[in-house]
Amino acid sequence: MKKQVKHVTIYDIAEKMKISPATVSRALKDHYSISKETTKAVKKTARNMGYLPNTLASSLRSNKTNTIGVLVSRVNRPFISSLISGIEEVANLEGYNIFISQSLDLEEKEIGNVKAMFSSRVDGLIVSLAMETTKFDHFEIFTDRNIPLVFVDRVPDEIEAEKIVIDNFAAAFEATEHLIEQGCKRIAHFGGAQHINVYHDRKKGYLAALQKHDLPVDEKLITYSNLGKDEGFSMTQQLLELENPPDAIFSANDTAAISAIQFAREKGIHVPNELAVVGFNDDYLASIISPSLTTVAHPAFEMGKIAASHLLEQKDKSDLVASKTTVLKTRFVIRESSVRDHR
Template identity: 55%
Template sequence: MNIKKEITIYDLAKKLNYSPSTISRALNDNKSISKKTVKLVKDTAEEMGYRPNVLAAGLRNNKSKTIGISISRINRHFIASLISGIEETARKAGYNVIISQSNDKYKNEINNTKALYDSRITGLICSLSMETSDYEHFKQFTDKGIPIVFVDRVPNKFNSYKVVIDNYSAGYAATKHLIEQGCKRIAHFAGEQHLNVYEERKKGYLDALKEFNLPIEENLIHHFKTLSFEEGKKMTAKLMAMTNPPDGIFSANDTAAVSAIIYAKSKGIKIPEELAIIGFNDDPISSIVDPALSTVSHPAAKMGEISAKRILEHSKNNYDQSVSEVTILNTEIIIRDSSNRKKLLP
């Protein structure tokens, strides 16, 4: 088991009788090196099995070609798609992607951002943890001119790039859709209200009710810790046991919405006739559940792509850090059988 020695630009320099500077420039297509030499250098680099050491380059430039990601957890469909979009565009540009999961813990997010900083990332893409309401730990980046792109779950009081969907409009549209299907008493499964996404979805819901002169009933609005399957099931049970149960549910995510469908079915409640349901995210489960769940689709991969591009552009042009450029992407209401009462009409 003998370990082969690494080939460096010095080895190339010695072999070709050039200085390391020339080799470096040739490899980077510096125009002050003749095309002939560039070709020669690149060919022998290939031939000798030279592989650049990005750590050395990174040290010298005080920046590695790396994008850092801080998210809650990977194994959720939306997040996985987001990361997929980031990775794809980053890699095309020759950048690596480092991921870190907060598991929705504030403390983890702090430690992770530190670790990412220590790697001298070119930029950070972050979707906040559930618990985060203080943003001090992001200053280490802005202090050093390192761009941050917040995506989906973003802070309202922090100057930086943001890539989001219009949660308000989506919440409004989802609720309006239920109203148009004839729902009069629509419940809302809401998420943590200090997170912009859930706060805005709820606002949209409330405004739609107002718009159509439907009363806002506080006992139909429930704030969930995690919008999990279990939570959703329990809440659906509670709601449907009311003397005057709701005839519609707008859930801030699909998991809870699906749990509502499954619970209602098990109790013989007809969907959508007695209870129309719409979720949020367009998770794979939403098209599999029976009846299929209406929902709001997120352009997750696209959001990742745009976020990555923000970082790449910034590092090219060195934009003014103090500018907070917000990108708002369109959502789409996907109507399936869980809410489509009109389809049932002759």
Template identity: 55%
Template sequence: MKKEITIYDLAKELNYSPSTISRALNNHKSISPKTIKKVKEQAEKMGYRPNTLAAGLRNNKSNTIGISISRINRHFLSSMISGIEETARKSGFNVIISQSDDKYENEVRNLKALYDSRISGLIVSLSMETVNTDHFKPFINQGIPVVFVDRVPQGFNTYKVVIDNYSAGYNATKHLIDKGCKRIAHFAGAQHRNVYQERKKGYLDALREHNIPVDEQLIIHFKTLSFEEGEKATNKLLKLPIPPDGIFSANDTAGVSAILCAKKKGVKIPEELAIIGFNDDPISSIVEPALSTMSHPAMKMGKIAAKRILNHSYKNHDEEVSEITVLRTEIIQRASSDKK
């Protein structure tokens, strides 16, 4: 392994003091443009890299935003990250991304690593398993801004960026009702997560307000809303004496699974079974018939979250921050619910 080039090596090569080299690399006004150019050209020639970690240790923070998500391969989360990164980059910030694989223990471990890296702010979408939020307290105690996006904890005062999940759940269900559905099933996510709890409430209220009885057999609770869970749930529903004529899935993955499973059983979609999902993942427009869904402004949510970090004063706050941004969603109608 080659020796790491330091400012002392540059100083020796150029016959400048280490302090002059340091100021030149940081474009200090006391150093002439000619000297700055000379130092930077020599630094590039010798392969010098600034030690940002050391700078973070000195300043007790770095120009880095930490991101903790469940799975990076989910379209919603990858779009959210794009929004964060684009906004951070414009302000000279970098990002560090960690994924929990929806496991609480992984999230705790990842957050400790981010904390030890002296990040300037943290953006989080909680893992499916997370209930206890004690692992966020060190950030709050140190005045490090924390922004929760989409999956947010209850009763935790900080920045939050969410959509109106209740209205989205209500509108998705009403869409199926307006298409003539009378027995609407719901693929519900884990109910300790705010997003799935609110979507289910919207579903229930839409049924009640349109005088459609709530049938508990038609509500299936999932652990992760995976493709496999969607297939299993659809098989179960289609075996009922009176199967549903509509399904509102709390995500697109399970909704697409329902389409494919129903087609294998010879069920006509949407004539016999209308389906709507949630998130507008790319897979929703590829499946045949294409899946109706609810939009989810992931990139916008990421940009707003990053701005909350960048606009934070970084000073000690006498009171806890409590600020919630709520964005709206809309129905994207495709063939899976387009009953004539």
């Protein structure tokens, strides 16, 4: 039978040393009013007894958990996992842990998760909105109490809070213009849910580029979906079956763009000469696939780092309502999928 070890508390230490728990608590925190000898002795005893602090008790009293909540759609997406990695790096450096939940792009789950985060008394929350989300009052729990709240990438216009985004309009404009410069005349667009800022802006950028170059907008060339792998296939198929099919696709993400390339490859349609493709995100895949994918490099990792550091800064100037929007630079990466042979 295994020995059952009990939790060691500061009371146990205090009893053994014949001092008060208050002194133990202060000594462990290097409080100035405790002599160096006592402090040293306490720490030594604590170590010997295998003491480990109970974060719950500490957090309950001090109302501080040293935890940052992170609320994303799903963790196993390249963009999200890089984002999280960036958050974790900064958080950890500052002595914070992160608490993750997934909304699975469902508004209801997002609402529940926000409440759970609050109940766990996270010191701040970083959110990338669920696809489904159209209302935002569930975030008032945080804003009403001035608990730091930072939105990243998929951000709401409706809330006054700190936001970290990229210039989706400009990036989409550049991407589309690039296709036009390659000689493409009928450029399709794979769009995401239009109530989400990122997808809305990308479509706007796409439209603006067409307009600038006097290309007609054909609504039949614009499709909407949640841009998954399967959707990429079916949208491509649907477009190529049109009596007047597109000669290029600007996809609002890489996943769907890559499906398009794969579909074309299977059908023997040449990319980029018959169908040029540009994606968005620069997932690791983009450089691997053949032909490699022209795309917009999205600084996911950096975005995470900035979100975390801005969030931690907010805690200092707590009375000020932070509602700054930080726009990060994207990088347009031209690869094989969009550069046509000049025949």
